[in-house]
Amino acid sequence: MRPDPSLADLPLRPELIGEEPYGAPQLAVDVQLNVNENPFAPSAEIAADMAATLTAAATAFNRYPDREAKRLRCALARYLGHGLDLDNVWAANGSNEVMTHILGAFAGPGRTLLAFTPTYSMYPEYARNTHTRYVTAPRHPDFTLDADLVLAAIAEHDADVVIITTPNNPTGTPTPLSVTEAVLQGTDAIVVIDEAYQEFSKHPENTALTLLPSYGNLIVSRTMSKAFALAGGRVGYLAAAPAIVDACRIVRLPYHLSSQTQLVAEVALRHADHLLGQVDQLRRTRDEMLVRLPQLGVEVIDSDANFCLFGPFADRHDVWQRLLDRGVLVRETGPQGWLRVSVGTPDETEAFYAALAEVLKEVR
Template structure:
C-alpha cells in the first residue's frame, strides 16, 4: 500500500490535516453556526419538484453562468444590482478560492485581522498566496488606522474583513470600511456571511462608489441552506469576469441552482427565524454574563464565552452530555451557535452542571 509520505505532495502541504469541524451524531449540534430550522414541508416539496424538472435535462451540462440564480440573488440584495454584479459558487469557500485564484497567487499577499475565520489561511495556502495577519484591537474591533497601517506595511493585493466577525461576532462600521477604501487601492473583501443576523447596515451601500469593494455572502446560515452549498458576492462586473476566468467549467450543478432559486423565491419564509435566532444568542449571552462568564459582544447567530483554563475539558464535558459546540477563537473561549429554545435550555443546564471551580468560569 502506498502512503501519503510516498507521494510527491507539495512541500507546503506536508503534515497538514484536512479542515473540518467535528460532524458527530449527538442530540444538540451547536458548533457550525447552522440555522437549526429546516425549510418547511411546502418549500421542500417545491425544491423536490424543481429537481425533478431539472432531472429531465441532466444529460446536458447546467447553465455555466448561472444567470438565473445570479439575477435572483441580485434582486434579493437590491441596491440596484444586476446579474453581472453577482458571482455564485459552491459555498462562500469556493467564492473565496476564486477570488484568491484570480487576484492572489505567488508573489502576492492577502491580509486579514485575527482572530477571524479559520479557513482564510487555507484559501491562501491552496492558491499559493502569501498570508499575513495583524491582531485586532483588544475588544476584537477594527479601526481604519489599524487596517491602513497594516496595508502600508504589508502591501497586500487583497484584504479580508469579516463583519460580523467569526468567531467574535463583532462588526465593522461603514465609515471604517469607506475610510479603508479611500485610503488604499487594495481589493477589499467584506465577508458578510452573518449579515442577516446583524442590526447594522451592509457594505452593499458602498458598492456604487467603490469599484474595488467585494461584498461576500452565503445562503448557508440565515437561509438554512448549508446543505445546498451556495455562496456569492456582489462587486463590479470586472471582478465577476475575473472569477469567470478561473472557475471550473459548470461549477454549479443544475440541482444546486434550482434549489437556491426556490429558496430565494421564498426568502421571507426562509429568513423567518433570523430574528429569533439572533435573540436566542443575545439571551444566552445575558444568561452567561449572569453566571460570571466573559462574553464578547456579538451581532451574529453565535456567542463566544470564556475564559476557561482548559476549554477542551469543557468542550468534552458538554459533548459527554450530548451537546456539540466549537473549540475555536481566542485562547480560553468556546463558540456556541444559536439553536432552538429547547437546545439552548439543554446547554444552559449542562453548563450549570459543570463545576465552575474546575472549569474556569470568570469571577
Template sequence: MGQTLADLPLRDDLRDQEPYGAPQLDVAVRLNVNENPYPPSEAVVADIARSVAEAARGLNRYPDREALELRRALATYLGHGLTANNVWAANGSNEVMLQILQAFGGPGRVAMSFEPTYSMYPEYARDTNTTWLTVPRSDDFTIDPERAVREIVHHKPSVVFLASPNNPTGTSLPLEVIERICAVAPGMVVVDEAYAEFRREGTPSALTLLPSYPRLVVTRTMSKAFALAGGRLGYLAADPAVVDALRIVRLPYHLSAVSQAVALAALRHADELLARVDELRARRDQTVSWLRGLGLEAIDSDANFVLFGRFEDRHAVWKGLLDRGVLIRETGPDGWLRVSIGTFEEMTAFRAALREVLAL
C-alpha cells in the same frame, strides 16, 4: 500495506497539514458549526423537489455555466440597484473566496486579514500560493483603523479579507472602518457578510459602499440564515469587471443544474426561510446576557453564535459539554469557546450542561 501521504509527491507546503473541518459527531445537541437549527418547511421541500425533478430531466445537458437566472434572483434579493452583472455564485462562499484568490492572489502576492477571524482564510491563501499575513485585532476584537491603514500601506496586500460579522467573535465593522481600508488598499477588499441577516437592528451592510469603491467585494451565503447549508450556495456582489475576472478562473460548469434549481426554489421562499431570524437573534442576545450572569465574558454578537470565556482549560469545558451530549466549537483565541444559537430546547440543554460543567 498501502502507501501513506509521506510516499506521495505532495507539495511541501501541504505536508503535515490536516483537512479543515469541525467535528461531525452524533450527539443530541449540535451547536458547533453555526447552522440554522430550523429545517425547511414541507412547502419549501416540495418546491425544491419539484425544481430538482425538472432539472433532472435535462441532466444529460450541461447547466447554464453563467447561472444567469440565479444571479438575477440573487441581485433582486440583495437590492441596492444590483443586477445579474454585479453578482456571482459558486459552491458556497468558500469557493467564491478561493476564486477571488485565484484571480487576484498567487505567487508573489499578499492576502491580509485581522485575527482572530475565519480559520479558512489562510487555507485559501495556502491553496493559491498567496502569502498570508494577519494583523491582531484590539482586545475587544474590533479593528483599529489607524493600525489597519499603517499595515496595509506597508505590506501592500493584493487582497484584504474583512469578516463582518466576524467569525468567531460575532463583531461587525462600522462602515467608516471599511471605507478607511478601501481608501488605502492597493488591491481588492473583500467584506465577508456570511452572517449579515443576523445583524442587530441598524447595523449597515457594506453593499451600500459598492458604488463608491470599484475594488470592493461583498460576499454572502445561503448556508446560514436561509437554512441551506446542505445546498452549498455562496455568492458575491461587486463591480461587473470583478465578476468577469472570476469567470476567467472558475471551473467550467462549476455550479450544477441541481444546485441552481435548489437555490432558486429557496429564494422563492425567502420570506418564510428568513422568518426565524428574529427569533434566533433574540435568543442570541438572551444567551449573551445569561452567560454574563454566570460571571463569564460574552461578546456582543451580530451573528448566530456567541463567543464566550474565558477558561483556564477550555478543552476541559468543551469535553464536559460533549460528555453531556452538547457539541459546541473549540475555536478562537485561547480560553474562549463558541456556541451556535439553536432551538429553545437545544439552548436549554446547553445551559443545563454548562452549569453542570462549571458546577454552578
C-alpha cells in the same frame, strides 16, 4: 512506490506536508451547536417546492448546467437590492469557492492576502491552496477594527487582497461602515468584506453593499448556508463591480455550480420572507444568550452573528469535552481559553444552558 502508500510516501507539495484537512467535528449528538448552521430545517412547504422543482428538471440532468448561473444570479441580485443586477453578482459552491475564485483572480504567487486575527480559520488555507502569501494583523483587544489599524497593516505588508470579516467569526464583532469606507478611500487593494452573517446583525441594513457604487475595488461576500438554512446546498455568492465578476468567471471551473444546486437555491430565495422570519427568531435567541451566559458566570463577547464566544476557561478543551459528554457539541476555536456556541432552537439552547451550568459547577 508501494501499492498502499501513506501521505509521507507521496510527492506532496512541500507546504502541504504535515497539514490536515479542515473540519469541525461532525459527531452524532443531540445538540449540535458547533458550526453556525441554521438549526431550523426547511419547512414542509419549502421541501415540497424543492422536490417538485428538481423532479420537473430531472429529465434535463443529462445536460450540463448553465455555467453562468444566470437565473440564480438574477435572483440573488433581486434579493440584495441596492440596484444590483446579474453583472454585479457571482455565485459558487459556498463562500469557500467564492474566496478561491477571488484569490485565483487577484492573489497567487508573489501576492499577499491580509486578514485580521482572530478570524475565520479557512483564510490561510485559501491562501495556501492558491500559492498566496498569507499575513495577519491582530485586532484590538476588544476584537474591533479601525481604519488606522487596517491601513497601517496594508502598508506594512503591501497587501494585494484584504479581508475584513463582519460580523467577525469567531467573535461576532461587527466593523462599522465608516471604517470600511475609510479603508476603501485609503487603498487600491482588493477589499473583501465577508458578510456571511450579515442577516443576523442587529442592523443588517448597515451593509457594505451600500458602498459598491463608489468603490471598484470592493467585494462583498455572502452565503446561503446561514440565513437561508442551506448549508447542505453549498451556495455562496459575491457582489462587486462587473469587471470583478468577469475576473471570477475567468478562473472558475466550467460548470462549477450544478443544476440541482442552482434550482434549490432559487427555491430558497422564493421563500426568503419565511426564512428571514426564522432569522429574526435566531437573532432574538442570540440576544438572550448574551444576557444568559453572564448570568451563568462566564464572560461573553458581544455578537452580531448567530453564535457567541464565551469563556475564558483555564482548560477550554476540558469544558468542551464535559459539554460533549452531556450531548452538547460546541466549537473549540478562537482565542485561547474561549469556546464558541451557535444559536440553536429554543430546546437546543436550553439544553446547552443546562449542560453548561453543570459543567461550571464541576470545574470551578
